[in-house]
Amino acid sequence: MSTPDAVVVGAGPNGLAAAVTLARRGLHVRVYERASTAGGGTRTLELTLPGFRHDWGSAVHPMAFASPFFRRLGIRDRVEFVTPEVSYAHPLDGARAGLAYRDLDRAADVLGVDGAAWRNLFAPLVRAVRGMTEFVGGPVLRVPRHPVTAVRFGLRALEQGGPWWNARWRDEVAPALLTGVFAHTIRPLPNLAPAAAGLVLGVHAHAEGWPVPVGGSQAIADALLGELLARGGELVLDHEVSTLEELPPSRVTLLDLSPRAFVRLAGDRLSPAAAAPYRRFRYGNGVAKVDYALSGPVPWAAAGVDRTATVHLGGSRAEIAASEREVFRGRHPESPYVLVSQPTLFDRTRAPEGRHTLWAYTHVPAGSTVDREDAVTAQIERFAPGFRDLVLATSSRTAADLERENPNYVGGDIAAGDVSLAQLLARPVAASDPWRTPVDGVYLCSSSTAPGPGVHGLAGWHAARAALRREFGGL
Known part of the structure; x- marks a missing residue:
């Protein structure tokens, strides 16, 4: 494999949205996913009997047509x-x-x-x-x-x-x-x-x-993955990342993970003071x-x-x-x-x-x-x-x-973080750029970040755009 410009950990809808956003700007993107299929909460699986296809997460998507990211992607086409x-x-x-x-x-x-x-x-x-x-x-x-x-x-x-x-x-x-x-x-x-x-x-x-979505929510994940691969991106399945050091060198890393997982992966690269806001992040x-x-x-x-x-x-x-x-x-x-x-x-x-x-x-x-x-x-x-x-x-x-x-759902919290007023204002931290972390070149892009839960790809899209502005001069 060639060296990527950007690495994304997690192939849920936000991770794929971030990867697609970067790939559409001409960057070589590699995505790592712990599961055997991409999609995260948008997977569709046979959970009961053969021929019965069930959505692992949400089956109906109120934000699908309204999301600025999905509109730019042309999701309806x-x-x-x-x-x-x-x-x-x-x-x-x-x-x-x-x-x-x-x-x-x-x-x-x-x-x-x-x-x-x-x-x-x-x-x-x-x-x-x-x-x-x-x-x-x-x-x-x-x-x-x-x-x-x-x-x-x-x-x-x-x-x-x-x-x-x-x-x-x-x-x-x-x-x-x-x-x-x-x-x-x-x-x-x-x-x-x-x-x-x-x-x-x-x-x-x-x-x-x-x-x-006809065929199940997997159709949304497949559309995102198809765009990523068409732009030269890569997907590595059945690969759980334990530390940031395991990842190949790249100019930027985006994590479709919870703040808790980010602190664990960052290890010594995150000082106790810098880790504190992410440790305080509450799950519902x-x-x-x-x-x-x-x-x-x-x-x-x-x-x-x-x-x-x-x-x-x-x-x-x-x-x-x-x-x-x-x-x-x-x-x-x-x-x-x-x-x-x-x-x-x-x-x-x-x-x-x-x-x-x-x-x-x-x-x-x-x-x-x-x-x-x-x-x-x-x-x-x-x-x-x-x-x-x-x-x-x-x-x-x-x-x-x-x-x-899905470890992002801490305690079974499908919102990946308590949807309280405090965590609408600071998700996961109080900042105009809440996706950027204290670790150079590392960004969070999960539902634990603004604007929060839902299949809309906006957390990934915003995180990728923030990375493009800071790490690549806007590209």
């Missing part, structure tokens, strides 16, 4: 997507459900007495979605290019992240629908950081929708995941839930808030919040004819070794009576299992 007319749904007892139609006016119309309040919450941000994405898609510690949009976003996050979060609502459907999105962050509710993150997802739900609670092979589609009791690939379960806003507080206190809720994805309603390539796959996770205390399959199944059955009769096979993973399979 490289990956086939299906975008459901309903971005997400939230069943309630009594065969009722909130439906977040991609069309904001239609979504508001079906919410009845809370329709106008829903429209007023989202409409100004949907109209300015590009400006909002620019504001939230990089480090917070900078002057926003769209200050009016930033203020509108901030005020709405404050409203929905405080004890007055029910002030605008008159019925229970709209607040429950919104809370299901807020709960993605695995934080107690109400809380400012989950409200901010949830509003971002909610805006994209009404802007361009939440798309499903985790998830337990269950994949199902089904003999038919989920029999949701409420009409319209089968129009989406994403369903949030857990009941009312108050029930979900109580459940998330239980997790925060180190407990496993009896009636947990469950995020469900049923991509085979829109992508028939993922299961044999007439069969379906279902993806589900629930929140658990960090490092939990408790198998939550029964609790997840019971919560689905609550809103889809007869679901159990459809189950052909399952694959259940605890939070500890997920960390073993």
